[in-house]
Amino acid sequence: MLTLGTRDYGTIEYEESDLIHFTDGLFGFNDLKDYIPLVLDENEDNTILLLQSIENTDVAFVIINPFSLDPDYNPVLSPEELSYLNVKSEDDLSYYVICVLRNNHKENTVNMKAPVVINPDKRIGMQVILSQSEYGFRHKLSSFASVQEGLEEKAPEE
Amino acid sequence: MLILRRKKNESILIGDNIRITVVESASDGVRLAIDAPKQISILREELSIAEQENKSASSPHLAAITGFQDSLKHITLKKNKPADETAAKPAEAAADTEDKPEEKT
Numbered sequence: 001m002l003t004l005g006t007r008d009y010g011t012i013e014y015e016e017s018d019l020i021h022f023t024d025g026l027f028g029f030n031d032l033k034d035y036i037p038l039v040l041d042e043n044e045d046n047t048i049l050l051l052q053s054i055e056n057t058d059v060a061f062v063i064i065n066p067f068s069l070d071p072d073y074n075p076v077l078s079p080e081e082l083s084y085l086n087v088k089s090e091d092d093l094s095y096y097v098i099c100v101l102r103n104n105h106k107e108n109t110v111n112m113k114a115p116v117v118i119n120p121d122k123r124i125g126m127q128v129i130l131s132q133s134e135y136g137f138r139h140k141l142s143s144f145a146s147v148q149e150g151l152e153e154k155a156p157e158e
Numbered sequence: 159m160l161i162l163r164r165k166k167n168e169s170i171l172i173g174d175n176i177r178i179t180v181v182e183s184a185s186d187g188v189r190l191a192i193d194a195p196k197q198i199s200i201l202r203e204e205l206s207i208a209e210q211e212n213k214s215a216s217s218p219h220l221a222a223i224t225g226f227q228d229s230l231k232h233i234t235l236k237k238n239k240p241a242d243e244t245a246a247k248p249a250e251a252a253a254d255t256e257d258k259p260e261e262k263t
Contacts, residue, residue, distance in 0.1 A: 007217075027205065099215060101225070101226050111208070
């Protein structure tokens with residue numbers, strides 16, 4: 001059991017097997033290769049995570065499952081990217097998008113154009129830039145509030 | 159802004175030591191050869207944008223994260239694709255700092 005002192009979340013305990021390894025790191029952070037995904041809210045499932053760098057505790061990204069924002073999100077990877085991640089198809093992968101959080105939460109954006117893609121079995125990941133995407137790098141989170149079709153009421157259980 | 163038309167194998171010179179040559183021109187894109195000194199950074203534009211966005215995203219303040227989580231209550235998150243739930247076998251964080259004030263640095 002390993003420990004990591006985080007800036008805002010105290011000391012966390014983890015196993016080596018919890019880590020996700022990014023051979024090339026993330027864009028602009030190519031030297032940081034190992035991250036641990038943290039659940040921000042115990043009541044949530046894995047929709048929203050904090051991707052915490054092991055090598056630099058100041059570096060962490062809030063990431064969200066893009067399909068929870070848009071079920072029709074359709075990331076298409078190149079054959080090189082699929083083979084780099086050791087899978088035959090996009091369906092074998094998990095996707096998260098990085099959120100830019102600002103002081104005014106109405107200005108929060110998600111990077112739908114450059115998702116973080118993870119092979120959950122091998123615990124490896126990479127960030128890709130989608131060559132085809134109707135989304136940009138800076139999509140306003142608030143714009144998803146207007147999508148009404150097929151919603152489940154997020155009613156608290158207790 | 160200078161706009162030029164170049165055919166395959168034709169080049170453009172920028173300054174004294176940068177040359178851009180069209181290697182191949184097809185409907186799905188143009189292949190360019192770029193000859194420049196090592197110290198000059200050459201990036202696909204979207205890579206530079208992606209780096210910038212990551213820099214803005216890294217290290218979010220706790221207050222911003224809390225505001226973000228609250229704001230999500232207005233966006234009903236669609237639960238689907240259970241496969242994504244295996245993505246991260248996350249360790250439980252000390253999510254609620256009210257519970258563990260002694261660990262706040």
